[in-house]
Amino acid sequence: MKYYNKLIFEISKPGRVGYSLPQSDFGNYSLADLPQTLRRETPAELPEVSELDVVRHYTNVSNKNFGVETGFYPLGSCTMKYNPKINEEMAAMPAFTTLHPRQSEESVQGALRLYYELAQALAEISGLAEFTLNPFAGAHGELTGLMLMRQYHIKRGDLKRTKVIVPDSAHGTNPASAAVCGLEIVEVPSTPEGTIDVAKLEPLLDDTIAGIMMTNPNTLGIFEKEIPQIAKLVHGCGGLLYYDGANLNPLLGRCRPGDMGFDIMHINLHKTFSTPHGGGGPGSGPVGVAAALVDYLPRPRVVKHGDRYAVEGGADSLGSVSGFFGNFGVMMRAYAYILSLGKEQIKHVGELATLNANYVKESLKDCYYLPIEGICKHEFVFDGLLDKSTGVTTLDVAKRLLDYGYHAPTIYFPLLFHQSIMIEPTETESKETLDEFIEAMRTVAREAIDDPEMVKSAPHVTPVRRLDETTAAKNPILRFKDLNY
Amino acid sequence: MYKYFPHTESDIAEMLERIGVASLDDLYAEIPESIRFDKDYNLKKSMSEDEVRNYFKELGNLNHPLTVFAGGGAYDHYSPSVIGQLIARSEYLTAYTPYQPEISQGTLQYIFEFQSMMCELTGMECCNASMYDGATATAEAMLMAIAHAKKRNKVIISRTVSERVIAVVETYARFHGVTLDYIPENDGVTDKAAMEQMLEANDVAGVIVSTPNRYGIIEDFTGFAESTHAHKTLFIVNADPSAMAVLKTPGEWGADIACGDGQSLGMPLNFGGPYVGYLAASRDLVRKLPGRIVGATKDVDGKRAFVLTLQAREQHIRRQKANSNICSNQSLMALYVTIYMALMGKRGLQEVNEKSYAGAHYLCDKLLATGKFSLCFDKPFLKEFAVRTTLNRETLMKHLEEKGFLAGIPVEGTDDTILFCVTEKRTREEIDNLVSLIEQEG
Numbered sequence: 071m072k073y074y075n076k077l078i079f080e081i082s083k084p085g086r087v088g089y090s091l092p093q094s095d096f097g098n099y100s101l102a103d104l105p106q107t108l109r110r111e112t113p114a115e116l117p118e119v120s121e122l123d124v125v126r127h128y129t130n131v132s133n134k135n136f137g138v139e140t141g142f143y144p145l146g147s148c149t150m151k152y153n154p155k156i157n158e159e160m161a162a163m164p165a166f167t168t169l170h171p172r173q174s175e176e177s178v179q180g181a182l183r184l185y186y187e188l189a190q191a192l193a194e195i196s197g198l199a200e201f202t203l204n205p206f207a208g209a210h211g212e213l214t215g216l217m218l219m220r221q222y223h224i225k226r227g228d229l230k231r232t233k234v235i236v237p238d239s240a241h242g243t244n245p246a247s248a249a250v251c252g253l254e255i256v257e258v259p260s261t262p263e264g265t266i267d268v269a270k271l272e273p274l275l276d277d278t279i280a281g282i283m284m285t286n287p288n289t290l291g292i293f294e295k296e297i298p299q300i301a302k303l304v305h306g307c308g309g310l311l312y313y314d315g316a317n318l319n320p321l322l323g324r325c326r327p328g329d330m331g332f333d334i335m336h337i338n339l340h341k342t343f344s345t346p347h348g349g350g351g352p353g354s355g356p357v358g359v360a361a362a363l364v365d366y367l368p369r370p371r372v373v374k375h376g377d378r379y380a381v382e383g384g385a386d387s388l389g390s391v392s393g394f395f396g397n398f399g400v401m402m403r404a405y406a407y408i409l410s411l412g413k414e415q416i417k418h419v420g421e422l423a424t425l426n427a428n429y430v431k432e433s434l435k436d437c438y439y440l441p442i443e444g445i446c447k448h449e450f451v452f453d454g455l456l457d458k459s460t461g462v463t464t465l466d467v468a469k470r471l472l473d474y475g476y477h478a479p480t481i482y483f484p485l486l487f488h489q490s491i492m493i494e495p496t497e498t499e500s501k502e503t504l505d506e507f508i509e510a511m512r513t514v515a516r517e518a519i520d521d522p523e524m525v526k527s528a529p530h531v532t533p534v535r536r537l538d539e540t541t542a543a544k545n546p547i548l549r550f551k552d553l554n555y
Numbered sequence: 556m557y558k559y560f561p562h563t564e565s566d567i568a569e570m571l572e573r574i575g576v577a578s579l580d581d582l583y584a585e586i587p588e589s590i591r592f593d594k595d596y597n598l599k600k601s602m603s604e605d606e607v608r609n610y611f612k613e614l615g616n617l618n619h620p621l622t623v624f625a626g627g628g629a630y631d632h633y634s635p636s637v638i639g640q641l642i643a644r645s646e647y648l649t650a651y652t653p654y655q656p657e658i659s660q661g662t663l664q665y666i667f668e669f670q671s672m673m674c675e676l677t678g679m680e681c682c683n684a685s686m687y688d689g690a691t692a693t694a695e696a697m698l699m700a701i702a703h704a705k706k707r708n709k710v711i712i713s714r715t716v717s718e719r720v721i722a723v724v725e726t727y728a729r730f731h732g733v734t735l736d737y738i739p740e741n742d743g744v745t746d747k748a749a750m751e752q753m754l755e756a757n758d759v760a761g762v763i764v765s766t767p768n769r770y771g772i773i774e775d776f777t778g779f780a781e782s783t784h785a786h787k788t789l790f791i792v793n794a795d796p797s798a799m800a801v802l803k804t805p806g807e808w809g810a811d812i813a814c815g816d817g818q819s820l821g822m823p824l825n826f827g828g829p830y831v832g833y834l835a836a837s838r839d840l841v842r843k844l845p846g847r848i849v850g851a852t853k854d855v856d857g858k859r860a861f862v863l864t865l866q867a868r869e870q871h872i873r874r875q876k877a878n879s880n881i882c883s884n885q886s887l888m889a890l891y892v893t894i895y896m897a898l899m900g901k902r903g904l905q906e907v908n909e910k911s912y913a914g915a916h917y918l919c920d921k922l923l924a925t926g927k928f929s930l931c932f933d934k935p936f937l938k939e940f941a942v943r944t945t946l947n948r949e950t951l952m953k954h955l956e957e958k959g960f961l962a963g964i965p966v967e968g969t970d971d972t973i974l975f976c977v978t979e980k981r982t983r984e985e986i987d988n989l990v991s992l993i994e995q996e997g
């Protein structure tokens with residue numbers, strides 16, 4: 071296929087249309103009757119294209135993308151597992167997609183039941199009392215969870231608690247969510263083994279601490295085995311524990327955040343529960359809480375009375391975080407996944423994801439620098455190539471992998487190392503796929519020694535090559551109207 | 556073995572050997588005994604594909620899709636068949652955020668097109684890659700105003716903004732520590748004089764209004780930009796993007812920030828989500844925008860390409876100092892509305908509004924003619940309008956629901972007012988049927 075590089079505006083021709091609307095016969099009503107002051111002065115310059123123009127354009131544009139179905143996508147922290155097709159079919163059922171969110175409870179019992187049952191299943195898997203499915207993504211779940219944390223303290227009249235502890239290995243959304251929630255961030259350092267330094271945590275704990283945000287396994291893929299002690303300390307000072315569920319996948323079947331002592335958590339349905347990432351959403355970030363926090367969950371809340379499902383507010387609720395019920399279509403996919411796997415299969419997800427990650431780690435640590443030895447969980451982090459003399463950086467390795475038909479791992483996160491390469495294979499990948507990837511990684515490591523310039527100028531065979539990001543940021547061109555090339 | 560797990564027994568054995576452990580259990584050896592989960596989950600048994608289908612069908616049968624004469628933030632517009640099929644392409648559907656631009660030009664390009672089209676519709680100069688929904692987009696607009704003003708901590712919002720949006724803005728304001736005050740409504744629209752008085756103290760970072768507002772009224776913001784800007788206050792307009800094809804745009808009203816929900820651009824109702832929020836601004840506020848933004852650039856060979864840009868605003872770089880915590884947004888839904896806007900084009904969106912306007916005014920006149928309804932406000936509207944009824948509202952709506960109609964939504968804070976909505980999808984026959992059922996009531 072020839073290289074396609076047009077914008078939709080560039081194939082527009084005045085007069086073409088790509089739609090058909092019904093004739094209407096309502097008589098003499100016309101927009102022209104609106105006062106001139108309320109009407110748009112100049113028309114919006116939207117494209118004018120035929121239906122085939124549109125179909126061909128977006129098909130060709132899609133060919134410049136890489137998804138899980140294109141190839142292996144070991145993007146650490148993102149859990150790029152296979153997105154099952156049956157989930158898509160279920161989410162497209164008109165009996166749900168045509169429902170208006172303001173319909174009466176009686177007319178949406180199926181949708182409410184789905185919401186309720188999914189929330190129950192997540193509570194069981196997490197070891198927590200109850201879930202809201204309203205938050206739209208992981209970061210939105212974090213924000214909602216921190217609001218719950220604050221609401222808990224506020225309702226107890228404990229108003230001094232305005233700080234939250236965040237490990238230095240945390241994902242950027244953790245401190246950012248805390249800031250949006252009006253909390254002050256206190257950073258706790260990691261030990262050389264990559265886990266929270268409990269000795270340095272202790273002195274931070276006092277009656278101004280609202281709680282701690284953690285993920286376990288942490289962003290290095292290492293299980294925080296001191297968690298019972300951490301929970302005891304944080305609870306001891308009156309704080310709560312928040313669990314960032316982005317890393318829940320390896321725990322399926324093995325360990326539950328509620329049992330570890332976490333009071334609040336979010337789950338990324340678009341990670342652990344197989345819903346597609348859609349190029350950056352829509353995701354879904356359900357938030358679960360321990361029994362003591364149930365009354366503070368956001369509105370609307372879906373509850374069950376006898377065999378009827380109802381929507382409630384709740385006087386102590388923290389308020390609303392979404393216009394309606396959240397990303398319902400994403401919930402449908404996640405529920406189809408949970409029903410498919412069921413109790414017999416969900417429990418194998420964690421161990422197979424962990425098996426895959428350790429297999430890749432052990433197969434590559436003789437050519438990439440593994441800063442922390444030991445068994446990881448679903449992901450692990452290399453600190454660049456083992457041989458640092460070549461000048462080939464993590465960025466170069468990532469770009470060269472694109473030439474070999476792989477998506478790159480997550481790079482330069484976590485921030486604990488300078489050359490982080492974070493690899494998360496997920497349980498849906500076969501040994502053959504992993505072996506091929508391992509071979510490609512080894513080839514790149516060899517190339518870094520034999521022909522470093524070639525690696526540094528990679529990628530070579532992608533639809534476009536390295537981009538001038540500096541000019542893009544210095545002189546931002548953010549819409550077609552401002553584009554002159 | 557399971558269809559989503561490719562591991563054979565021998566694969567597992569070989570892999571464990573390479574790792575140097577004896578069993579899968581050994582991979583979890585460090586987890587303290589006291590917190591291990593070694594029971595079975597109390598979940599349903601694994602279902603085959605047909606069992607899953609049947610289960611969903613069973614749940615679906617408990618729903619009653621209705622002929623929709625309601626809006627309130629979710630509009631039943633025509634969804635072209637093309638869109639669902641294109642966005643299901645795995646290259647779009649199964650990609651992550653475009654972190655590797657060389658193999659993500661598909662996502663990056665459609666976001667650039669989305670930003671361009673939203674700028675056209677709203678009359679603004681820049682737009683981000685999408686927000687979660689219209690309500691959270693409005694809350695983020697409030698936070699932008701606070702960050703922009705630096706020393707001011709107050710935002711005022713019109714009572715005529717949808718209560719759904721206000722509820723979310725209130726939550727964000729309370730936890731972020733923003734003082735939120737309300738501009739009263741006067742005859743269904745924002746009380747401009749009251750707003751001007753509230754601005755006098757020079758302590759307001761932003762003013763939030765909406766159009767069409769919670770009653771469907773097209774507000775007249777003449778003089779609003781002058782009044783707000785005179786006090787160095789940002790003027791924020793929550794606007795229905797579909798309607799902006801024909802109504803005066805936030806840009807034309809002199810807004811600094813436009814925000815709202817893109818659901819009206821042909822997206823299915825989907826019981827409230829996923830939809831897509833948008834946040835657009837004047838050029839001088841671009842570095843205050845939250846979330847992803849795509850810009851144009853060139854590759855080393857001089858080929859035009861697109862890339863995530865101005866990332867120094869974002870959480871992965873700035874952490875707690877970031878403009879916002881947003882990471883994943885609603886990207887695929889941004890693609891949805893981009894394809895919609897491409898198909899409908901310049902002419903189609905005007906036609907959608909023309910037909911919605913005609914249908915809504917036809918229904919309104921027919922309702923008034925029954926003698927059982929009166930208009931709440933004598934103000935211009937597009938596709939949504941509020942009427943008071945002499946009938947028992949709850950009984951009426953229940954009866955109509957039994958006949959298959961979602962006959963508007965009750966206006967909060969009243970016991971006799973209904974907000975009706977008519978889109979281009981509603982036929983004259985449907986409207987006549989609805990009205991004749993209403994005539995039999997009472």
Ligand SMILES: Cc1ncc(COP(=O)(O)O)c(C=O)c1O
Nearest residue numbers: 147207208209241243316882883
């Ligand atoms: C550890 C961690 N926390 C939080 C998030 C934020 O999730 P989302 O993008 O769904 O907001 C991510 C996503 O990349 C993550 O990896």
